[in-house]
Amino acid sequence: MRLGFLASHGGSAARFLTAACREGRLDAVPVALASNNSGSPALAWAREAGLASAHLSAARFPDPDELDRAILAFLRGAGVDTLVLSGYMKALGPGVLGAYAGRVLNIHPSLLPRHGGRGMYGDRVHAAVLASGDAESGATVHLVTAGIDEGPVLARARVPVRPGDTLESLKARVQAVEGELLLSALRGLGSRALA
Known part of the structure; x- marks a missing residue:
């Protein structure tokens, strides 16, 4: 798999999966990251990590169809075949969704x-x-x-809600399972593609 990422802020999933690829824990190559936020830490990290990177946003492409085409051109130009949303806070356009149907993953914290x-x-x-x-x-x-958060489920990880939990304690418990869950889902997606 050739992984591309879309991120709006820190890009923790992109960072985790790139490390997993480079450690040999995922048979994939991270190749590109685009962000709708020119100042996102994820964009700066991608440049340092050697990924193709781009700022692609409504500020640069006010027409939604033009933005959709720009994102698709960037991903295709980098040779991306599987797309991971890493805290990407925008809806994808029909061009990207159509070109990568069944190959765009997101992780949701519930x-x-x-x-x-x-x-x-x-x-x-x-x-x-x-x-x-x-x-x-x-x-x-x-x-x-x-549809927002309506696509087929690939994997779930459950964590208890404990008496006295705060937003921060629950968030930490959920975040602790996210990376490995995403890694497992990508491995499954990769093996299905080979079948």
Whole structure:
């Protein structure tokens, strides 16, 4: 697999998976990262890590169709065959979704379909889990489709919600399982592609 990443901020999944590839834990090559945020730490990291990198945003491409085409051209130009959203806070356009159908992964910090959908990301998700009184939470890796957090689930990891949990303690427990879960889902996707 030739991995591409889209990130808006820190890009922790991109960093984790790139390290896993370079350590031989994932049979893949990280090749590119684009961000909608010119000042994102993920973009600076990608440059230092030797990945093709680009700032592609509505500020540069106000027409959504033009932005979709620019992202697709960047990914294709880098030879990306599998795309991972690493905290990417924008919806993908139809060009990217069509070209990479079944090959775009996202990780969500809850057990989808609970606490997913538009506006549900980051700390908002953990706050919603706590407010709902759920006994467990976790992380879900899913394929990305046009509907927000609606794509087929590839893998889940469950973590308990403990009495006295705060947003920070629950978040830390969920984040602790995310990297390996994403790694496992990518291995499964890669083996299915070879079958």
